[in-house]
Amino acid sequence: MNTYWPSLMGGMLIGLSAGMLLLLNGRVAGISGILGRLAQGTQVPTNAAFVIGLMIGPPLYRLGSGAWPSVTITASLPVIAIAGLLVGFGSRMGSGCTSGHGVVGLARLSPRSIAAVATFLATGVATVTLMRLVSP
Amino acid sequence: MMHPARISSAQILVAQVLVALLAGAVFGLGLSLSGMLDPARVRGFLDVAGDWDPSLAFVLGGAVAVAFAAMVLRRRLRRPAFAAEFHLPATxxxxxxxxxxxxxxxxxxxxxxxxxxxxxxxxxxxxxxxxxxxxxxxxxxxxxxxxxxxxxxxxxx
Missing domain, CATH: 1.10.287 (Helix Hairpins)
Known part of the structure; x- marks a missing residue:
């Protein structure tokens, strides 16, 4: 099957989730913010419930499709660890990640989020390109 | 819509937790369906100078389109269903x-x-x-x- 349709429909579900959280709970569906608040011990019940829900997603997908979603990791463990540190640190410093800035921020047409998305797309592209040139 | 006086804060919290759980599950299902869960696909999307896989742009497009509709709806609401106010980051x-x-x-x-x-x-x-x-x-x-x-x-x- 064409890969664009599942991507589009999956994206729409992500937008639906963000809409639900905003219109019902009045909260922004920013994963780094939710996880950061959970790590700080604020609003634990709702933030923990969202994270548990996230983890229910792949089993739900398996229930419908019969297979787990594919997760192909090629990076070595040290690279994974450094990447995790950068993602955690950077998302807190920049007040958001692909969900908070990328989905909710862009939908709000926030200039801050547009700048953030342009920046992390640029450094993401640069990093992947550099890594491919160094070790093809 | 509802009478805040008749609803206890405990009931509000239960509603908020259920909404968060459901929203999380919908988000996780969307990620699974979209291909965003696969680091190889994500890196393929970022590899614009190499073997570029543009499909994940549709994830962002679909998500922003639906979220945008929710933002338009939000302007018509005085407050969220289960909270006193909208918590949006200050500009x-x-x-x-x-x-x-x-x-x-x-x-x-x-x-x-x-x-x-x-x-x-x-x-x-x-x-x-x-x-x-x-x-x-x-x-x-x-x-x-x-x-x-x-x-x-x-x-x-």
Missing amino acids: TPIDTRLILGSAIFGAGWGMAGLCPGPALAALSLGLAPVVLFVAAMLAGMVIHDRLAARQPGGSRS
Whole structure:
């Protein structure tokens, strides 16, 4: 099957989730913010419930499709660890990640989020390109 | 719509927790369906100068389109169904923290092909590299928050 349709429909579900959280709970569906608040011990019940829900997603997908979603990791463990540190640190410093800035921020047409998305797309592209040139 | 006086704060909290759980599950299902859960696909999307896979642009497009409709709807509502007010980030100027933080985030995203949402959702597959990534990501968040707390005016979110 064409890969664009599942991507589009999956994206729409992500937008639906963000809409639900905003219109019902009045909260922004920013994963780094939710996880950061959970790590700080604020609003634990709702933030923990969202994270548990996230983890229910792949089993739900398996229930419908019969297979787990594919997760192909090629990076070595040290690279994974450094990447995790950068993602955690950077998302807190920049007040958001692909969900908070990328989905909710862009939908709000926030200039801050547009700048953030342009920046992390640029450094993401640069990093992947550099890594491919160094070790093809 | 409803009478706040008749609804206890405990009932409100239960409603909020159920909404968060359902929203999380819909988000996780969307990530699984979209291909965002697969670091190889994400890195293929970022590899614009190589063997570029543009399909994940449709994830962002679909998500922003539906979220935009919710934003339009929000302007017609005085308050959310289960909360006193909308908690939206204040519009502050674009500063060094935003740009530098986003740049650091993007570098890590490109290295592993994982960002916070997909990494948390993929935990349910029980893969060791994903567990390591989430542990390192949490450490990165805690390190940032500790450092920001030491600087006057450094901590925001």
